[in-house]
Amino acid sequence: MDLKRTNPALYLVQRTLFYLLVTAIAAYLLLPFFWAVLTSFRRSSDLGLTPDKFITAPWTLVNYQLVLANPSFQKGLLFSLMVAIGSVAISLLIGSFAAYALGRFRFRGKQMIMYIILAVSVFPQIAVLGGLFTLIRSAGLFNNPAGLILSYLIFTIPFTVWVLTSFVRDIPGELEEAALVDGASPLQTLFLVLFPVMMPALVTTGLLAFINCWNEYLFALTFTSSNRTVPVVIGNYSGATQFDQPWGPIMAASIVVTVPLIILVLVFQRNIVSGLTAGAVKG
Structure with a gap:
């Protein structure tokens, strides 16, 4: 049965829930890696900042150089x-x-x-x-x-x-x-x-x-x-x-x-x- 033709509303709900689930899983898996990458480009003095200020802090390559x-x-x-x-x-x-x-x-x-x-x-x-x-x-x-x-x-x-x-x-x-x-x-x-x-x-x-x-x-x-x-x-x-x-x-x-x-x-x-x-x- 083609749900897309017989019940478009239900099909749309299922697809929306599916992509929300995939997005949540991807965010859960990638967020620690993203935060590690972000931390690697920050100075030691930036580690005590709040998350919003930490994200917008200037980038630096000093950690990679060390x-x-x-x-x-x-x-x-x-x-x-x-x-x-x-x-x-x-x-x-x-x-x-x-x-x-x-x-x-x-x-x-x-x-x-x-x-x-x-x-x-x-x-x-x-x-x-x-x-x-x-x-x-x-x-x-x-x-x-x-x-x-x-x-x-x-x-x-x-x-x-x-x-x-x-x-x-x-x-x-x-x-x-x-x-x-x-x-x-x-x-x-x-x-x-x-x-x-x-x-x-x-x-x-x-x-x-x-x-x-x-x-x-x-x-x-x-x-x-x-x-x-x-x-x-x-x-x-x-x-x-x-x-x-x-x-x-x-x-x-x-x-x-x-x-x-x-x-x-x-x-x-x-x-x-x-x-x-x-x-x-x-x-």
Whole structure:
């Protein structure tokens, strides 16, 4: 039934309520980010102003200049990038092999393995913090990017395996059958046939894992003392005195590390929502 034709008044009310709901949700989600951006462009002396005066206060780039000129912040960006890329690369490599095995082959205990992976992925980080700290110190990886990469694999590999397995199951079996008929081995089928088809899934999974590693705080705080990642560096910002909280530089640093993630999501959004096997099999 076409409500727009049969009852225009009710249709108008529904559409109005729908857009009001969408506007309210968008405002609720974007208002904190907007206020953080606004704070990053204000001087410390403006933070005590009333909201109406705070919004109309003069803009300044002094907070961004302080943040970008901070050696600790520059070093934190480098370490965060190194750790996030290393963790994602290893997770995608291991996760792809595991997803191929779990999604294509039948063997005893397969369902139990999937349940274990799911359980590990939802396990709280604090529960394994003590044992993992002892392991990393014993291996001589404390305050080392390799130690952080090792610790991040605990939550990136289960997530990667679980997500990629569902994608592998949706790939038509005709692709593998055609490759086997042509004499391809299982590894050749994986690298030359399935990987190109899985590329949207790999990009999506890698991007989400990268965001998790980039924003991770607990492990980075525990397993490092000087080689800090960006979230820890921002969390350790302090003012000139114990009563001074540098909200302006903190917000500026947060915006600097958030904007690249937003750009990555916008750039790869087509891969996130696109079908995995579009055009892979011809009628």
